[in-house]
Amino acid sequence: xxxxxxxxxxxxxxxxxxxxxxxxxxxxxxxxxxxxxxxxxxxxxxxxxxxxxxxxxxxxxxxxxxxxxxxxxxxxxxxxxxxxxxxxxxxxxxxxxxxxxxxxxxxxxxxxxxxxxxxxxxxxxxxxxxxxxxxxxxxxxxxxxxxxxxxxxxxxxxxxxxxxxxxxxxxxxxxxxxxxxxxxxxxxxxxxxxxxxxxxxxxxxxxxxxxxxxxxxxxxxxxxxxxxxxxxxxxxxxxxxxxxxxxxxxxxxxxxxxxxxxxxxxxxxxxxxxxxxxxxxxxxxxxxxxxxxxxxxxxxxxxxxxxxxxxxxxxxxxxxxxxxxxxxxxxxxxxxxxxxxxxxxxxxxxxxxxxxxxxxxxxxxxxxxxxxxxxxxxxxxxxxxxxxxxxxxxxxxxxxxxxx
Numbered sequence: 001x002x003x004x005x006x007x008x009x010x011x012x013x014x015x016x017x018x019x020x021x022x023x024x025x026x027x028x029x030x031x032x033x034x035x036x037x038x039x040x041x042x043x044x045x046x047x048x049x050x051x052x053x054x055x056x057x058x059x060x061x062x063x064x065x066x067x068x069x070x071x072x073x074x075x076x077x078x079x080x081x082x083x084x085x086x087x088x089x090x091x092x093x094x095x096x097x098x099x100x101x102x103x104x105x106x107x108x109x110x111x112x113x114x115x116x117x118x119x120x121x122x123x124x125x126x127x128x129x130x131x132x133x134x135x136x137x138x139x140x141x142x143x144x145x146x147x148x149x150x151x152x153x154x155x156x157x158x159x160x161x162x163x164x165x166x167x168x169x170x171x172x173x174x175x176x177x178x179x180x181x182x183x184x185x186x187x188x189x190x191x192x193x194x195x196x197x198x199x200x201x202x203x204x205x206x207x208x209x210x211x212x213x214x215x216x217x218x219x220x221x222x223x224x225x226x227x228x229x230x231x232x233x234x235x236x237x238x239x240x241x242x243x244x245x246x247x248x249x250x251x252x253x254x255x256x257x258x259x260x261x262x263x264x265x266x267x268x269x270x271x272x273x274x275x276x277x278x279x280x281x282x283x284x285x286x287x288x289x290x291x292x293x294x295x296x297x298x299x300x301x302x303x304x305x306x307x308x309x310x311x312x313x314x315x316x317x318x319x320x321x322x323x324x325x326x327x328x329x330x331x332x333x334x335x336x337x338x339x340x341x342x343x344x345x346x347x348x349x350x351x352x353x354x355x356x357x358x359x360x361x362x363x364x365x366x367x368x369x370x371x372x373x374x375x376x377x378x379x380x381x382x383x384x385x386x387x388x389x390x391x392x393x394x395x396x397x398x399x400x401x402x403x404x
Contacts, residue, residue: 007033007069009062009076010372011174012187013054015043015213015236016329018061019369021361022069023377030377032370034069035361036061045213045232046082046187048169059177075182077376078174079190079368080127081214083232084163090118091156103136103145107153115157125167127184128160130225142223160186160228183376188216188228190371195327195351196220205322206315206344207351208307209368210330212236216368217307219314227314231306235330238299245295246287252276257333260289261296264335300336304343315344323347329365 008030010021022034038061042053066072092114096103116129134141136150145153171181192207201220209216215231238261243253260274273286308315323346326336331350340348353362357370 007071007074008182008373008377009065009073009179010079010369010376011058011062011076012079012369012372013043013046013048013058013170013173014040014079014211014368015045015234016040016211017365018058019366020058020061020065021366021369021373022065022071022073023373024069024071025377030373032358032361032373033071034065034067036064036066036068038064043213045234046080046211046230047084047166048173051169051172055173055176058173062177062179073179075180076174077183077185077372078170078181079187079372080162080167080170080184081187081211081216081230082162082166083214083230084166085127085160085186085230086162087158087160087228088118089156089158089227091115091154092117093152093154096151096153101149101151103148103150103153105146108134108144108146111153111155112157115155116159118159120161123164124161125164126159126161127167128158128186128189128228130158130160130189130228132156132158132224132226133222140222158225158227185372185376186216186218186228187211187214187368188218188230189225190369190375191216191327191351191367192218192220192225192325192371193375194353194367194371195325196322198223200322200325203321204319206311206320206324206346208304208324208326208328208331208340210234210303210326210328210336211365211368212329215303215307215328215330217311219311219320221319227311229307229310231303231310233303233306234328235333237303238296238330238333241295241299242292246291248276256287256292257296260292261333262293262335263300263333263339264297265290265293266335267293296333297335297339300333300339301343304340308343317345320344320346323349325349325351327351327364327367329363331364 006025008023012019018038020036023030024033038057041057042050048054094111134145135154174181191209202223204221206219212235219227239254267290272289274289277284324340337348
C-alpha cells in the first residue's frame, strides 16, 4: 500500500444484518471513521438468494457508512461464510538445492507452489491458502526458513475453496455499487483475529463465531490458523425451535429467546412462568421458563457438538491450551461459555473486543466487520501488494467476471 491515506471498507453481508465499516489507513495504522448497517434481506445462511433485495440493503448500509465517514470507500474487504465453503490440507517437501545446505528464497517459492498446486473440482475457486509453519529436517520453524541450514524443507497449507457462483453472487452485490472488492476474507479468520491474542494463537485456541444463520470457526495452533470451517446453523435455528415447540410466530419466538433463552438449564421450578410481552394485555400469555431453557440449551449443545465433530482429530484439549473463545450475536446467550467448556473439555470464555474500539462497536456482533479491517490490512499486507499487481486472488476475480 502507498503511504497516502486510503479509505477502506469492511462489508459483512450477514443473515440478520448488513454491517459496513470505513477505515482510514495511513500506511502505518488504521482508524475507524464510519459505520453503517441495515436489516438483511435476501440472504439465508450467508448465501445471497434474492439479488435485488440483498443489493438494496447492502447499498443502504454502504451509503450510511460513507455519510458517517464523510469519505468515499476506495475498495473493500468482504466477509465470506456459507455452507458451500470447504477446506483441505496439502503439503509438499523439497530437497535444499545449495551445496552448503543453506535454504534460499527459491527453495521456499518452490515448496510453497507445490503445496498449493492441488487442482480443484470444476466450479470451485480458492478463497484462502493458509500456510502452516515451515519445517526444516522435521523441525518446525516459526518464521522464514531462508538462510537456515538443512537438507529438506517442508510446508503445508490449509486451502479453503468455495462455489464460484456463490462467491460471484456476493461480489456482484458490492460491484453493483461501483466498489472494488479487494479480497474475500473468511468470517472465521476476521473474527478470530479480533478476539484472540498472538499468545493464545501460539498456545492453541479455538475461536467460534455464532451468527444468525451460520457458525464460523477457526482452530489456531503454533501461531497460525490450522483448520477452519462453517456450520450452516445459528441463532435463527434457536428461534425456529422455540417457534415450533411453543407454537409461536418467529417474531414472538425471537422475543422469548432474547429475554429468557439460555445455553444451559438454570431453572429448577417447573411451575415458573414468564410472559411473552409482560404487559398482561390482550394476546400476552405465559410460558414455562424451564421449557424455553430446555429448547435453547439443547440446540446450543447440538451446534457446539457439530463443530467439534467437524474438527475431528485436528482438535484435542492438549493442543488447545488457550481454550475456546466465543463471539457473534448468538454468543450473547447466557451460559454459553459453560456449555462450550463441557463440550470441548477446555476452558471457554466470551471474546472481548479490544479496549481501543469505540463503545458503539464493542458488541460481539461487530467483531467480524472489525476483524475484516484489521486482518485485511495487517495479516494480508503482502497479499494486498500482490493483488495491486494483478496477481493471486484478484486475477481469479477477473476470470470469474470475464463474462459478467
